Amino acid sequence: MQDEYEGLVEKLGQEIADAILKKEPELAKRARLIDKEVAEVLRQAGQAAMLVIFAMVGAQLTGEAQAAGLTVQSRPVITYNVIFGPIEVESPYLWKKGEGCKPVRDRMGLTHNGRSEAVERALTEFGIEDSFELAARRFEEHYGWPVDQSTVRRVTESVAAESERYVEHRLEEERKAYDLPLEDRPGVDQLVVELDGCKIRTGVLVAEEAVDGKSSEKRHRVIDWSEVRIGLATDLDGQEKEYVGRADTYPPIVRQLFSLAVKQGLSRQTEVIAVADGGNGIREELERQFPRIRFVLDQPHLKKHLYTAAEAKGLEAEPRKKWVEEKLELINAGKALEALEQVRQEYRDTSVDDLRKLVGYLEKFQDAIDYGKFKEEGLPIGSGEVESAHRYVPQKRLKLPGATWRPEMINPMVSLRVLRADDWWKDFWDKRASKAAA
Numbered sequence: 365m366q367d368e369y370e371g372l373v374e375k376l377g378q379e380i381a382d383a384i385l386k387k388e389p390e391l392a393k394r395a396r397l398i399d400k401e402v403a404e405v406l407r408q409a410g411q412a413a414m415l416v417i418f419a420m421v422g423a424q425l426t427g428e429a430q431a432a433g434l435t436v437q438s439r440p441v442i443t444y445n446v447i448f449g450p451i452e453v454e455s456p457y458l459w460k461k462g463e464g465c466k467p468v469r470d471r472m473g474l475t476h477n478g479r480s481e482a483v484e485r486a487l488t489e490f491g492i493e494d495s496f497e498l499a500a501r502r503f504e505e506h507y508g509w510p511v512d513q514s515t516v517r518r519v520t521e522s523v524a525a526e527s528e529r530y531v532e533h534r535l536e537e538e539r540k541a542y543d544l545p546l547e548d549r550p551g552v553d554q555l556v557v558e559l560d561g562c563k564i565r566t567g568v569l570v571a572e573e574a575v576d577g578k579s580s581e582k583r584h585r586v587i588d589w590s591e592v593r594i595g596l597a598t599d600l601d602g603q604e605k606e607y608v609g610r611a612d613t614y615p616p617i618v619r620q621l622f623s624l625a626v627k628q629g630l631s632r633q634t635e636v637i638a639v640a641d642g643g644n645g646i647r648e649e650l651e652r653q654f655p656r657i658r659f660v661l662d663q664p665h666l667k668k669h670l671y672t673a674a675e676a677k678g679l680e681a682e683p684r685k686k687w688v689e690e691k692l693e694l695i696n697a698g699k700a701l702e703a704l705e706q707v708r709q710e711y712r713d714t715s716v717d718d719l720r721k722l723v724g725y726l727e728k729f730q731d732a733i734d735y736g737k738f739k740e741e742g743l744p745i746g747s748g749e750v751e752s753a754h755r756y757v758p759q760k761r762l763k764l765p766g767a768t769w770r771p772e773m774i775n776p777m778v779s780l781r782v783l784r785a786d787d788w789w790k791d792f793w794d795k796r797a798s799k800a801a802a
Contacts, residue, residue, distance in 0.1 A: 380402060407448050411446070415451045419453065422456075425468065429458045435460060438456065439455075442476035444474045444475070445479045446482070447482040455476075492524075496516045499513070500515070531608075539622070541626050554637060555636050556597070557595065557638050557650070558750035559650065562754040564589065566768065567585040569585055570584060594758065598749070605753075606624055608623075609757060611775055615653075618649045618652075618653045637657075637660060638657050642661055662746050667688065673718045673722040676716050677714065704726040756785070758777075
């Protein structure tokens with residue numbers, strides 16, 4: 365609270381208290397409940413204060429326009445939404461030959477059915493946590509006046525688009541530090557990055573085909589899935605985790621991940637430990653963009669491939685488990701080539717296609733599966749951190765039961781979730797408010 369309002373707050377608080385005590389002299393039984401009534405009184409007082417402020421500033425601006433020779437032509441009343449609720453504001457239109465203005469709109473930024481920064485922030489905060497329907501209900505419960513879910517959707521999606529631009533700009537600015545001389549910015553010795561994807565349901569409304577040359581007004585939703593890739597950068601202890609995320613190909617998301625790593629201390633002398641699964645193109649793109657990198661294949665992903673091959677061999681549950689464990693023991697002991705040769709020989713003997721695939725897989729990643737050595741060095745051997753991040757960064761909001769998203773909204777909404785996860789939320793809103801004030 366600003367110091368200049370301290371006396372006013374004390375006075376207002378005393379007057380409210382006096383009014384409530386006079387109304388209800390015996391409050392012992394309801395003392396723990398009365399704050400709800402005080403909050404409603406304060407909401408209405410805030411609404412009344414904003415009405416007076418807007419009226420007085422509007423009248424001042426109108427007077428300035430009149431002093432410049434403009435004449436009031438009409439005095440329409442608009443409804444503007446502040447955090448305390450909707451208020452009605454007079455928004456005069458003034459004119460003189462060759463010139464017209466609406467000072468309440470043009471200089472105060474008040475438009476009919478417009479919303480203050482505080483309202484848009486509150487709506488967005490609810491809109492990125494719950495369905496838009498539930499967010500509207502929660503807003504009313506917390507702030508004491510209703511909004512409809514379509515408003516929550518429009519505001520949240522609009523702010524989400526801004527957040528996507530903010531994230532892109534911030535990451536590009538962070539990236540510039542990488543080019544500083546090592547003597548000025550030595551960076552950290554080691555960093556860990558992880559990368560993984562998850563599917564988000566999307567839907568597009570498509571018009572039905574024309575019948576007898578007549579276009580149809582009926583539309584149906586075509587369901588698809590977008591892969592959202594989440595990247596994580598952290599120190600070796602996993603204490604300072606930050607995230608990036610996009611539904612995109614590997615080059616853009618790895619570029620973002622590189623910029624995030626720079627923010628975490630990446631320099632030209634930093635060794636990057638990259639943990640990911642064996643998906644096509646992941647390792648290649650990470651190695652292309654990160655100069656000093658050691659790739660670690662996610663161990664659960666390798667284990668999954670081993671089980672697939674064992675099942676293809678026709679092994680039952682216990683023999684299948686034993687076969688996988690034998691191969692993992694060799695690999696963990698630094699004998700990946702021995703495990704590879706065993707699988708290669710079994711393929712020669714059986715021609716099982718999944719064994720052939722496993723041979724290629726082990727050949728490709730034989731230098732990335734020395735798990736025993738990695739553990740001795742204190743390095744991670746699984747991408748569990750980023751897999752967990754999927755649950756609370758994109759999926760907590762975008763994968764609600766029944767949720768279907770327009771494809772173009774995936775990246776903006778993921779950006780909003782990233783803002784929250786990376787603790788960039790306050791900075792985003794501060795910059796947004798400064799821009800609005802300017």
